[in-house]
Amino acid sequence: MGAKTGLLVYSDGEAPGLLRRVGSSEVARTVDVMRRLYPGGEFETCEGGELWDGLYPPKGMAYAASWPGVEIVGDQRVMIDFxxxxxxxxxxxxxxxxxxxxxxxxxxxxxxxxxxxxGRLLRSLSLSPDSGIIENIGELLPFERPYWAGEHPVDVIPWPDEDEEPYPLPFHPLELGEAALRALCGFVLEGRPDPDDIDASAIVLHGFRVRDPSRS
Structure with missing residues (x-):
């Protein structure tokens, strides 16, 4: 697996249903979103990209799009441990x-x-095999339950003549990550798509170079 994401989705309800109906995003509308989410920041428009490739922009950039009822922002700045x-x-x-x-x-x-x-936090999870469970707040969401129940164990193939330690988590984080993307956003980046998954290559995000004046 090679997927990387830094994604925020604001929506008037469940995002998957809203994203299935979007068309082209207006630049002016998206600029208004950027001004609201990056107060005091300086930014300029640049070439954007498709959703599947826009969830992990280069540092100093953001990819974003706004439609009635739903907004998307991809930015490495939101990749936080907690x-x-x-x-x-x-x-x-x-x-x-x-x-x-x-x-x-x-x-x-x-x-x-x-x-x-x-504005009320319902669920937060952060984990990796090296760090373990970093944060675990709120009740499990439905798509998580099979993973925590041990229904998706990690197959560890040991090297010859070596004893391999058991995988430190009951599932692979990236596999749960794809399940979370599907359940919460309606698409996946890797793995076999379901028939009703959103085609992430059909949604185009606008590009922005973003600079915080306080770090000039």
Whole structure:
């Protein structure tokens, strides 16, 4: 698995259903979102990309799109070990709406995700095989339960003449990460898509170079 994500999704309800109906995103509408989510930041538009390739932009960049009822932002800045500590203004921007954070990094098999409704944190999870469970807040979401119940164990193939330690988690974080993407956002990056999955290559995000003046 080679997927990496740093994703925020704001939606008026469940994001998958809303994203299935989106068309082209207006630049002006998306710029308004950027101004709200990056207060005091300086940014300029640049070439964007498709959703499947826009969830892990280069540092200093963000990919974003806005439609009626749903907004997406891809930015490495939201890849934090403790999702519950997401910047307050980003959570406040979800007042009256649902907010999903999804972050994973294939190099270290790390996954983090969180869900807020009207600014109230419902669920936050962050874990990796090296660090263990970093954060685990709230009740399990339905798509998680089979993983924690041991229905998706990791097959560890030992090297010849070596004893392999058991995998330190009951599932592979990136496998749960794909399940979280499907359940919370309606698409996957790797693995076999389901017939009703959103085609992430058909959704185009606008590109932005972002600079924080306080770090100039």
């Amino acid at each position: 999702p519950s500590r997401l910047a307050e203004h980003l959570v406040t921007a979800s007042a009256g709406r649902r907010l999903v954070l999804h972050a994973m990094h294939s190099v270290v098999d790390w996954l983090a995700f969180a869900v807020w409704d009207d």
